[in-house]
Amino acid sequence: MSLTIESITCWLVDIPTIRPHKLSMATMGCQTLTIVRMECVQGVVGWGEATTIGGLSYGAESPEGIRSAIETYLAPLLCGQTFSGVASLAQMMNASVKGNTFAKSALETAFLDALGKQLNVPVSTLLGGALTQRLPVLWTLASGDTNKDIDEGKRLLAEGRHNTFKLKIGAGELHSDIRHALAIKAALGDGVSVRVDVNQAWDLPSAIKGMALLQEGGIDLVEQPIPLWDTRGLIALSQRFTLPILADEAVATLHDGYGLANGGFTGAYALKIAKAGGPVQALKLAHVAQAAGVALYGGTMLEGTLGTVASLHAWSTLKMQWGTEMFGPLLLKDDIVANPLVFSDGQVTLPQGPGLGVEIDEDKLRYYARK
Ligand code: MUC
Ligand code: MG
Known part of the structure; x- marks a missing residue:
């Protein structure tokens, strides 16, 4: 079984959020989905998606840059080529294109969707x-x-x-952010798990102060309190507090995961398909974490339904000690799919059809696509 890629088409799709979403580095009023359609000679079509947060304020790839990397470099490389699976697809992309994991993730997703449809099995x-x-x-x-x-x-x-619930802090002064988090924790009650994501906004001394107060106030998990480059600091914090740390920006690929665990990090890794370069690449990081006894969490780059479902297929194969945050579609006012995900009782249901199990609404895709 193999697939020959015939054509790759890419759109930027802008969808407003249901309310402003305020992170330490940006406030989002809109999310841009970079949507990929991969047509194969065998007659199947696969769809993929890449998102980032706040233009270039979160990560090193912008929606426009993702589209450009795909259209200028990756699509010409892949079109006309035959792949037996994701291993040879990733090998070809990595041999000619450094980094650009968001763009690669959209393409790996589209290939998996097409392969699942061809074999009549779900991506999971x-x-x-x-x-x-x-x-x-x-x-x-x-x-x-x-x-x-x-x-x-x-x-x-x-x-x-x-x-x-997860709270986004780090944009304000340390003590007012802590008051904000602890007021929400107190209002929602003891039985409700509340975590915070600082998105790298603190330096190490602030993190030591902040984590002591958050630990005492009953917060369950602190995500990426300090900059991504400070792995020594992250390891030290993880060993100093009983309040666990979730590494997010600091851990993108299996190599990052190995380095942190090898340095003595205790806590959990936020897996994201965009950081790793696709669902299969994110699973490689998960398996490194499992080997090191590091816990797992299913992370989002606030994807729409396509990217969220691609992630869910991967996360469904793992035991996620800290659960997931795959709520992206609920933050958007609309989406480009005909069969939205079902969220209830604190859970989301994995679609069952072949491939991703997502049906695209092409009228909506055209309506929201950037002209
Ligand atoms: C992040 O850093 O975790 C995930 C959930 C959310 O609200 O923002 C993202 C980004
Ligand atoms: Mg985070």
Whole structure:
């Protein structure tokens, strides 16, 4: 079984968010999905997606840069070539294109979707087989206003949609950010897990102060408190506090995961298909973490349904000690799919059809595509 890639088409799709989403480095009012359509000579079509957050403020690839890398370099490289699977696809992309893992992730996803359709199996089957059909999903409270976040959290708890929350801090002064987090924790109650993501905003002394207060206030997990380059600091923090650390920006590939674990990091890794270069590449990092006894968490770059489902197929093959945050589609006012994901009881259901199991609404794709 193999697939020959005939053509690759790329769109930038801009979709407004349901409310401003405030992170330490940017406030989002819109998300841009870089959508890829991969047509194969065998008659199957695969779809993939890459997203980042806040233009170039979060990561090294912008939506426009992802599209350019695909159209200028990766599509000409891959079109006309035959691949027996993701291993040879990744080998060819990596031999000619350094980095650009977001662009590679969209292409690896599209290839997996096409291969699953050709073989009439879900992508999860290609990745080892799903251990579960429903995965836990938290929600991020990040309106930028403590009372609005409390109201939103209480409403989602009452609706039963989520029972775990992540807060975005780091944009404000340390003590006011801590007050914000602890006020939300106190309002939502003891039975509700509340975590914070600092998105690299603190230096090491601030992180030591902040983590002591967060630990005492009952916060369950602190994500990427210090800059991604400070791996020594992250390891030291992970050994100093009982409050666990989730490494996000600091751990993109299996090599990062190996380095941190080898240096003595305890805690968890946020897996993201975009950071690693695709679902299969993210699973390589997961397996390094498993070998080192580091816990796992299913992370998002706030993808729409396509990227979220691609991630879910990969995460479904793993035991995720810290659950997932695959809520991206719920943050968007609309999407380009005909069959939206089903979220309920703090969980999301993995689509069952061949490939990703996602049907594209091409009218919506045309409507939202950047002209
Ligand atoms: C991040 O750094 O984790 C994930 C959830 C969310 O609200 O933002 C993203 C980015
Ligand atoms: Mg994060």
